[in-house]
Amino acid sequence: MLDLGVLGERVQQLRTGRGLTLQELAERSSVSVSMLSSVERAAKAPTITVLSRIADGLGVPLTRLVAEPSPDRVIVRRAAEQEVxxxxxxxxxxxxxxxxxxxxxxxxxxxxxxxxxxxxxxxxxxxxxxxxxxxxxxxxxxxxxxxxxxxxxxxxxxxxxxxxxxxxxxxxxxxxxxxxxxxxxxx
Amino acid sequence: MLDLGVLGERVQQLRTGRGLTLQELAERSSVSVSMLSSVERAAKAPTITVLSRIADGLGVPLTRLVAEPSPDRVIVRRAAEQEVxxxxxxxxxxxxxxxxxxxxxxxxxxxxxxxxxxxxxxxxxxxxxxxxxxxxxxxxxxxxxxxxxxxxxxxxxxxxxxxxxxxxxxxxxxxxxxxxxxxxxxx
DNA sequence: GACGTAGTTTCTCTATAGCGAAAAGGGGGT
DNA sequence: ACCCCCTTTTCGCTATAGAGAAACTACGTC
Structure with a gap:
């Protein structure tokens, strides 16, 4: 399940990291200031269309906002030979x-x-x-x-x-x- | 911008490909049948929470549903960026x-x-x-x-x-x- | 052909996403 | 202290997402 909290943190991280205010991001993404505030504080769950506009405004792919952290993996090498x-x-x-x-x-x-x-x-x-x-x-x-x-x-x-x-x-x-x-x- | 049409097609493709009915997917994902129908037909834009539940019900990462198809001849996916x-x-x-x-x-x-x-x-x-x-x-x-x-x-x-x-x-x-x-x- | 039955769509209603504007912090400067 | 910015939060109000059930649409079957 997606955690709205981490989504909000991620959006806020990206916004402040770019030195943008809610107002500026609102203009770039065509999403209201109040909605942006709500998303960052996990007060509301945005629709994908709005979240997509937010991603555009931040200049990141939508995937970046919803991707779960990739766990480290190890490729196990081991295979028996057969008919080669x-x-x-x-x-x-x-x-x-x-x-x-x-x-x-x-x-x-x-x-x-x-x-x-x-x-x-x-x-x-x-x-x-x-x-x-x-x-x-x-x-x-x-x-x-x-x-x-x-x-x-x-x-x-x-x-x-x-x-x-x-x-x-x-x-x-x-x-x-x-x-x-x-x-x-x-x- | 995200196209609701391709999102709907993608959901439907994954659902029918798994031999699931709207009813069955509704039970697995805790999303109503009518909402699933609306999403597949691009009649409504789901919130990320609902879309996340749909992805869970389909057994795919949320990224899979919102990823934009790459038009390149060659698509490379590094080990670190794969969908787990x-x-x-x-x-x-x-x-x-x-x-x-x-x-x-x-x-x-x-x-x-x-x-x-x-x-x-x-x-x-x-x-x-x-x-x-x-x-x-x-x-x-x-x-x-x-x-x-x-x-x-x-x-x-x-x-x-x-x-x-x-x-x-x-x-x-x-x-x-x-x-x-x-x-x-x-x- | 009439009659189930499974699947999808449409309908109605409520919860809430989303907007605009107003209100509440938060520093700095005089 | 006060005032004037800038930024964020809160407050109605409207549009719409979302659930539940009814209505439609194939199909097989007798």
């Missing part, structure tokens, strides 16, 4: 998803040795997406000339209708999960 | 997939304490599937009266149009990845 396919280059890929007619999804688990480049994959049909979740190590993801570095626990989504590649730039093995939704090319 | 929701019962779920309009995929990471039962989930719409990969510990997977025990590294696929549940029968914490493709029931 080793590729030239030293990396191994495990296909976890079974073959199901009519389902265009692949769930893969890939291990990249340190410094290994798994190469690039061609552009799939428009509408295809891929999700990547890095379990351990570091992954260098290249999507259409754009290069990203992901650490353990990071995830990424991208439209897979462009060339994309995977590599491990670090000195430790990299393990990541890949979910691919592949559309059929139009004919 | 703690449930009564002690288990914890992390939503790894970003909010992308039109894509009905949920990529989840779940941690179950020893002996914890995450409960059962309703039958989703026909055509929905789920993939499970156990990262560590032991997972007791129940699919339509059939009970399976999965160890670290094991994976399973099942059509999610039946009741299914997750529990940790072991004495160690269980961590598993779940990929869900939720079809939306035609209306």
């Amino acid at each position: 396919s080793d590729h030239p280059g030293g990396w191994r890929r495990t296909i976890l998803s079974p073959v199901v007619p009519g389902v265009n999804v692949e769930l893969l688990r890939t291990e990249l040795p340190p410094g290994c480049d798994a190469g690039s994959f061609p552009a799939y049909a428009p509408g295809s997406h891929e999700y990547v979740v890095v379990q351990s190590g570091t992954l260098a993801l290249t999507v259409d000339e754009q290069r990203l570095t992901l650490g353990a626990g990071d995830s990424a989504y991208f439209a897979a209708d462009v060339v994309h590649g995977f590599a491990n730039p670090g000195s430790e093995p990299c393990v990541y999960h890949l979910t691919a939704l592949i559309m059929r090319p139009r004919r | 929701s703690d449930h009564p019962g002690g288990w914890r779920r992390t939503i790894l997939s970003p909010v992308v309009p039109g894509v009905n995929v949920e990529l989840l990471r779940t941690e179950l304490p020893p002996g914890c039962d995450a409960g059962s989930f309703p039958a989703y719409a026909p055509g929905s599937h789920e993939y499970v990969v156990v990262q560590s510990g032991t997972l007791a997977l129940t699919v339509d009266e059939q009970r399976l025990t999965l160890g670290a590294g094991d994976s399973a696929y099942f059509a999610a149009d039946v009741v299914h549940g997750f529990a940790n029968p072991g004495s160690e914490p269980c961590v598993y990845h779940l990929t869900a493709l939720i079809m939306r029931p035609r209306r």
